[in-house]
Structures are given as C-alpha cells and as structure tokens.
Amino acid sequence: MTTAGAHDCIPGQGDALLIVDVQNDFLPGGSLAVPQGDDVVPILNRYSSTFRTRHLPIFASRDWHPSNHCSFTEQNGPWPPHCVAETHGARFASGLNLTDATVISKATEPESDAYSAFENTDLDQRLKQAKVKRLFVGGLATDYCVLNSVRDAVRLNYSVVLLEDAIRAVSVQPEDGPRAIEEMLNLGCQPANVESVGLSSSPTPATLTDLYQLAMLKSYHDQGMNQTAVFEFYIRNLPDQRNFLMAAGLEQVLEYLESLQFTQQERDWMKHSGIFPADFVDSLKDFRFTGDVDALPEGTIFFSNEPVVRITAPLPQAQLAESRIINILQMQILTASKAARMVLTAPGKTLLDFGLRRAHGSEAGLFVARASYLAGFNGSATVSAKPLYGVPVFGTMAHSYIQAHSEESDAFKNFAHSWPDNTIFLLDTYDTLQAAHKVVALARDLKKEGISIHGVRLDSGDLAQLAKEVRSILDKGGLKNTRIFASGNLDEYALEQLIAQQAPIDGFGIGTRLAVSEDAPTLECVYKMQEYDGRPQRKRSEGKSTWPGKKQVFRTLDAKGKMQEDHLAIEDEPLSGEPLMKPYMCQGKRLNPPVPLEQLHKHAARQLDQLPKSLSSLKPAPAYPVHISQKIRELADHLDKS
C-alpha cells in the first residue's frame, strides 16, 4: 500500500456503501432497540448522498424474519420477536434515504439465522458483478450484524472502511461495542467518519434559522398544531434589470431537508440558553423533515409569481425551513440569472467565475461557482467547487507572483516550468505591452523545451485597446495560437461593449459584479403559506398580498420553440402547455438521485435557447406574459370575502 493510499477513503470507482439493518425494531421504541440507534440515520443519509451523487452502488440489508423465527425467545432463541417481514418493525427507519439502494433481505427462513448481510444472500455475487473492491459499512448494531458482516467481507477479500460515526452498539455488556470495533480494526478495517469520507459540505444546523421560527414551533407544539401546510417560494416582482430569472439551489435545499435535525449539541445549547423550556427542546429530538417537495428543475427560466419550490409538510417542519430555504435559493437564483445574461451576451467566449473573494462569505463563494456553471459558464477559480459540485476549475497567477520575482520574464519562465500545460501569463503588473513583448521573446526559449504559451491575461486599463495591441504583438511574434483573457470589473454590460468593439479577447474572468449580482443584489423572494390543513390561505398585507392555493405553471412555446406565455394555475387545473413544477421529494425521501451539475448545465442551455429575443437582450423588455388562472382569482376573491 502506498502512503498516498493509506488514508484515502474518498469513495470512487470500486467502492460501495453497505447500510446494515437500520430497521424500526432496532431503533429506540423498537422491540430490540439499539441505544441511540436513530442517531445513525442522518449520518447514513450523508454517506448515501455522496455515493449516489458519484453513481456508486448502495446496499441496505435487513432482517426479514418469519413470525416463528428461531432467534425469537418463543422458539428458545436469544431475542424478543423483531423484524417480522412486512411489519412496521421490519421496515427501514422512516428518515433513511434509500433511493437507488439495493435491498438485501436475510434470515428469511424459520430455521436459519444470519447476523451477516452475506449469510445466505446474494450480496457477494452482486458486489462482484458491480466490480466492488471496497465496502463502506455502517448501521446497526456494531456488536452483532455490523461486526458479522464485516468479518465476512474481510474473509471474502473486500477492503472495509468502517464508518465509526454511523454505527451504534447494543452492548449487552458495556465493553461489547468497543471490543467489536477493536476486532474490526484488527481485521484491517480502516476507520473513517463523515469528515474523512465526504468532501460534501456540513449539514446546515437546524438553529441556522430565525428565532421566530422556533418561537412559533413551541406554540405549535403547545397547541398540537401539526397539520399539513403548503408553502411556496416565489419572487414577487423581477428586478428592473432582469427580463427573466433562472431557478437554482434546489439541490442544496433537498440536502438541507434530508439532513435536517436538532443535534444533541444544539439541543444542549438550547436548554442552556435560557430561551427555550426543556420539554419543548426535548420534543425536537425526533424532528425530521417528512414532507414533499415540488419544484422547477434547476436551470429552468421563470418569472414573477411562479412558484420555484413548494414544500408540503406538517406545519412546524415547513415553517422552520423558511429562513434557510430563502437563504439558499435567493443567492443561487441571483447569480445563475446574472451569469445567464453574460452567457447570452458573449456566445462562444470562455466565461469563468473569479468571484470567491468578493462573494459574501464562504458559502456565497461556493454558490456563485455552482450557479454560474449551471447557467452556462465554463468553470470557476474556486478550488473547492470542484470536489463539492464538480465545477471545472481554472487559475494561473496573481500580480504578487510577478512582484515576488525581480524580473517579470523570470516569473513567466518559472511558472512555465512549474506548469508547462497551464501557461497563461498575467501582463499588466507593470506595463502590459512591454510584458507582451517579453512573452514573445520568452516563447522562443520555451519552444525549445517543448512548452507553448497558451494565453495571456489583461486585468486593467482599456481592455479593448490593449487586447488589440497585444494581439498584434503576439501575432507578429508568431504566437497566433496564444489566447487572450481579460478580467477586472467585468459584467454583462462590459462584455457587450468589448464585443461591440471587436476586442480580440477569447475568454473572461468575472468576479465582483457576478458574485454579488451587483446591479440587483437581492430579490423580492418570499416563502408564503398557501394552505393549512386543507384550507387555502391568502395574506392581504398592503403591497404584499399573495395568490392562494397549491399551484402549477403551464408554459406554451411558439412554433419556433420560443417561450410564448405561462399560465399560473391551481395544480389540478386542466390547462395546456408543459407543467414546469416536478416532484422531487415525497414523505421526506428523494424520488430520484441528485441530478449531476453537468446535466443541469445542459438543461439551462436549452432553456436559454427558448428565450424570445426581447428577453435575452440586456435591455429591459416588456414583461413576459404570466397569466393568473381564473380558478386562482376566484379562490382569492372567495378568501377575501370570507
């Protein structure tokens, strides 16, 4: 084993996840409860999300006993009856996301017991078919079914990564749990946890919300108000500088909802804080999101009043999530929409996000990388956007690199030696045109070494004029294939101008004005209750009234395939046109694996193709027609009168 591989537990080709027996009977309240067994559910969801995103196989084993199983005390076995096939106790934990998982049932016959997921099952065969070499194992219980599955896996020559934060022990004897772990480590299992396995971002704390959400939750708790509520996220009015908006951020909303829980430490803090009574805090222990999510696919173009995401869930869940849902969606919609304008303005040009430093905090930096790529950019400078989202990343040098060398030419040369395939030199530290001449001179030497100069970057001054002069210097110097990149306070208006001036610039790095959506840094976005307990709702606050009911958007295209008009209607109204809202989550579980960003990027491109010319222009256009259906209007009237 190489040093490099010794601690490598990032899931990749040849890896699979095995979730052992996370069934109701093994959870607190079940007939054979593992203490704190339910703690593993959200953690396993994080692992499975990582495996799913990477298209790696997921297996979930389960005890699936007949009612007269030999392990039950009635048959003189060691355990109380548990996991009887088809009963509630045998079902997987309700919050466990098993989308795309293969279920392995074991100990299905009265006379045969099986702690190991391999025992009398086709797990080994399936793993071999899928060319799996390494198993990541978590689940219940450490000292029985996990231990025995791991023993078999090792015996069958699989490498095993033991997910230490996703297992819990029965510990009939207190040392059973630690002993089982010790045995597994001695067998050569590699210990790991979410930190070491996932590069995915940490789950959002449930307390990253407004205090009023928790204040309301306590009141709902006191009153037992737990009926289904419907909330929709939409934008009241488009900013003046936007003819359309692009949906983005849904994947992060789904991740948030999947992992939503008040951790032990949050509950401890809440009790200590003096703000919340203990019984209310205790009631939050089992708080999970068990509702439905319908939404516009990311990359879809939308307009004012059209729902982007709808949450249908017990009132406290739908309520708590408000702050974070808006927080995620606004930022990504803003930057996807801003980026889309640049994509439309500069067809054929390379567009890169340089916005991390001027974005508002770390998450904003990552969101702008994701949303701009989704909208059609070619990549980002932000390194961690690649492992997190799969955004292609690019980058070469800053002015300080040039300054740290006594001679600008030496800086270029040294860089070319370090990065012979990534030779893009920054020209404007001292004098752009002089630097261009230095590049030409250097190119001859580098050519002898087999290194060609891919590009140069301009970061200040009159970019159009400088690009023309630099192009001419490069061309005369025989560097016709050396591309010119530009950066520095760019946005769609600057791009439009540079293109009008026929500046010979091949690609652009866009930072500040993209990262904060400078000409429209916020949206009038809201998340409003449309129904509670079957009753449609309407808020009538001055200037902030809402359209009631559970809605759908129907879009019609014209003969040329361009968007013609949208109808905002009640979900079940029989209107023509394509219904844009799709189901994404049902009862807290995803209906499909996350859509790869690459695929969303393509969907967004198709959407931009459907824009009528007036909307794709940077000039403010007449509003795209979004008709409010008769049924919605009638409902609103009815509510106003009642």
Added chain:
Amino acid sequence: MTTAGAHDCIPGQGDALLIVDVQNDFLPGGSLAVPQGDDVVPILNRYSSTFRTRHLPIFASRDWHPSNHCSFTEQNGPWPPHCVAETHGARFASGLNLTDATVISKATEPESDAYSAFENTDLDQRLKQAKVKRLFVGGLATDYCVLNSVRDAVRLNYSVVLLEDAIRAVSVQPEDGPRAIEEMLNLGCQPANVESVGLSSSPTPATLTDLYQLAMLKSYHDQGMNQTAVFEFYIRNLPDQRNFLMAAGLEQVLEYLESLQFTQQERDWMKHSGIFPADFVDSLKDFRFTGDVDALPEGTIFFSNEPVVRITAPLPQAQLAESRIINILQMQILTASKAARMVLTAPGKTLLDFGLRRAHGSEAGLFVARASYLAGFNGSATVSAKPLYGVPVFGTMAHSYIQAHSEESDAFKNFAHSWPDNTIFLLDTYDTLQAAHKVVALARDLKKEGISIHGVRLDSGDLAQLAKEVRSILDKGGLKNTRIFASGNLDEYALEQLIAQQAPIDGFGIGTRLAVSEDAPTLECVYKMQEYDGRPQRKRSEGKSTWPGKKQVFRTLDAKGKMQEDHLAIEDEPLSGEPLMKPYMCQGKRLNPPVPLEQLHKHAARQLDQLPKSLSSLKPAPAYPVHISQKIRELADHLDKS
C-alpha cells in the same frame, strides 16, 4: 445523572481543558514520535479557542526532563532521551496555540518519572482553586500520558471528557491505543469530539481559495521561494454612499489562520484531481500559518488606502490566504459600516438584524448578525449567532403563524400563552388597525392571567401613518407601555424619514438592505504585496497602483475629541497621533485571547462618537483627510524609477 446532562459536553463554568504533552519529541521527526501526533495540533487549537473565548482555564502539561532522566535508555529506562528541558524536543509543537494556558512541567527530577500530569505537580491544586469539576483531555500519547492523567483525574473525582479526535497513540502493540480508550471509557469518561463539544464553526478548508493561489504555491515550492512577504488588505476608494468604513471580521481571519491546514482528505482529493502532482501535494502536509498579523481593532473607523489587516509571513502562506481573507473582511466591513449608519441615524431606537434569509448564503447570514451587533445593533433574529458569537437574539411570529389560526385573536392569545414574556404581535396580516383593536381587547383577558403585551410589529404599508394610528389605539386602550416595532424594506434612509416624521416607533427590524449592504454591496478591497524578502513592492497597473511598504496609520483628534486627520506612513516613521494598527499574532500564535464581541461593540460606539458631524451624516461628505507621508511617496518614486 439526568438524561439532559448525559451528553452535555459544551464547555462552561467548572470546565477546564488539559492538553497533555504536545511536544516536539512526540511529533513525527521527534525522538519518541507518536504516529500522526501532529494531527492533534489544529484540533487542539480549535478546542483551546473555544475555552479561551469562554474564559475557561487551559492547562498544558509537558515532560521536562533533566538530561540524565531515569526513563532514558542510557539510565536503563524504557525510552530514548526525549523532552530534555530547554531543548527543541521539549518545546511545545510550534503550531499549538497556548495563549492563556498554564504550563505544568512534570518529571523534572532525574529519579522520578511521571506519565500523569498530576504526578508530583500542582495541577490538582490549581484545578481546585479554579473550581474546576470537569476536565476535557486531549494530547499525546493516548496509551501513556493521556491514559495516566485520566486515571488520576478520575481518582481525584474529576469528570473527564475524552477528546477522541485530539489524541494519538504510540501503540507499541497495535491494540494499545484502542485498549487505552476502552479503559478510559470504562472509567466513565465521556467521549467527545469537535462536533459535540464546539458550537464554533468548522474551520475553513485550505482549498477554499482560488486555484491560482495553489498554482503559484507549486511554483514557489519548485523554486524554494519561501522568504517573508508583507501583504496589506485595504480599500482603494470608499463607495460614494459611504463617508467612512468600520473594521470588522478580524476574529474570523485569525481563526482561519490558526486552523489553516490541508487535511488528509483535501490532499487525497488534490492527488486524485489530476491537477496537482503528488510531490507538491505531499509538501502541503505540514503547511501551517507561522506569520504575524497586525490589524485595526474591530469596530475601528477607517478610510481609503488605510491598511485594515497586514500579514507578514513566508510568501506561500501569505499568498494562499488572500482569497479567504478578502472574502471574510469585505462582507463584515460592508455590513458593519452599513449598520453603523443606521445606528447613527436612529439613536435610542432598538435595532435588530432580520437579514439571514436575504443574506448571500449561511455564512453571510451569520456575519451580518455579528457585524451589525459589533457596529451598535441590539441583536439579531438569527438563532445560531448567539452560540457562535454571543449576539443577543430576538423573535416572535410570522404572518404564517397568524394564517395557520382561523382567528387572528386566537393566534395572539395562543402565542401569549406559549411565550408570556415575549408578547410581540404581528399586526398586518389582514388589517393592521383592526388587529390593533383586537390586541386591546385581548389585553384585558391576558391581564387577568398576569400577562402583559410587550409590543406589536408592523411589517407593511405606510409605517409612519400606521404607527401613529396604532399608537393612538393602544394608548386609548390603556396599553401605553406596549411598544411598536416596524420592519419591511428598511434602511438608514427609511429610518431617517420615519424619525423625521416623528413616527412613534420604538424599534426596527432591518433585513435585506442591511444583509447585502444594498446600496454598496461590494468594496474596492484588495490584499496587495508591499514587500518581499525585504524589498518594498509596488504594482503600477493602470488605475490600480499601490503605495509601497509596511504601513501604520496615525490618527489625530481635535480639541473636542473628534477625528481630525489621519497620516498613512511607513511603520517606523515618527509621526504624532495614535497609531491604529495593533499586533494580533506573532509567528502563528495569538498575542491575546479573542476580544469578546461585547467589548468590540463598545469600542465601535466610542469610535462612532469620534466621528465629525459631516461624516456621521447620511449625505456624502468631503473626504476625510488621509495624508500619504513623504517617506511613502519617496519610496514609490524610487520604485518607479528603479
């Protein structure tokens, strides 16, 4: 032990941190190296930062042997010579932050050995003096000095929290480590890790940076360019809508630098990515920040060209940190400065941050809570801003709460029953004035139950007019003490107008326009190299040139204590006035514990008091005089000519 306390390991009164023997000889390369012993350093820094922030005691034990110590092989002891007093090997790990820690030396005599930090030391006595009941223990090595210290601690009746992610075992026999942990858990130690102990935010990944930083780092690595560089963060020009800016975000910069490292998983990913060669990635294993930080105290008012933060460090360290430093500082300066304008505009009014949802992502939401409180706000609605930063939090109800009830009055009443001390009712869901009458009617019933109505909130419509009418309804209804709060698209201009209209509003919730600093969502902030290897540097890019050298700001006040003028000078120039830049970190270690936010809040208030009238107005004022010293100008001329 109650259930509530069973898993409570949040450090508080009665808790102390014990860092066992994190000394060079126990680190890789040392004479008695513990495998991966250096991994505990950044993790222990996170723990100690939490304890320091909460003013809880920190102890650090060390072996401090004479050169003829009985444990050494030469004296027939079991170990090679190690930790000989006053030698490099006995020194604490260079990256370990021991600010405010009490050092406990042990085994200082030739004939006595001591694995335990309690053995022949005054540790027990010191703990008892400090009224410590519970010890959080981490360090080296799990199976020797940690184990023995824990045994003694338990024997002496301390509760022990074992920091499982901050210990590493020698494991002469492979099972020694797991066995030691098992023994400690059997002794009743509570296992914990950074997730369960700290509510502090996760450290920033080192790869949350621009790719060009890493590209340059490889080139510096190839060339051995590791000399000291000086970078300064400053703002080129103030936005038109700002007469001054307020420093903020330094604490997060220091936390970032303290914890900066490429984790194993980041390095694994980097190798897999195909972007970076393995030898370069391996060279990043020991990458830590070992430089100096000088800065303006948070809450200090500053102007264009004045350095806010200066980093003096080996070039690769100073370079890598650029992206994140700007990312942190810009956002907090923006929102502190915007909030300060509101504080100046609405003296005596309660000001609350409602900005989480419209902030750009999660960190921005937290930063706006912190920065606005720093600048003089009274608190925030964002719950996690309290455990993270100590920001007071406030909140009651949303429109959806009212809507979920069939009757608005029932909603008010139910809320009052759930939160009898937090009765602030939202009036504008349907009809503000009608709702005010309902509040008056309800007040009589609630009074019988001993509940009084603290306030009402208006969130839409003509706030000045509605506030007057509501005030009148409340006053006539005998609710003279019920306060009126307002929210909804507010900013300093709206506050100014409402105050001019004498709107009887006692407090304001400020969201969107604060959270993104809407009229100036970015700053022309840069982080530029001023010196490398002793040579002053100057960039001359068109419109982006820099003043060279390591600088200080000297501020003069007038007779009335108001700011008169600043001088930007080379650090050692003998100018009069108060030097504003202070040292915060030296060789990677903090010089002082973090300043409590409360104290920064007071410093900011004093700074705002020093503003001359023209600058504290919302109207654009003539620029405050910032003089560039003769020495800086001469240096710039000299560099331009050379």
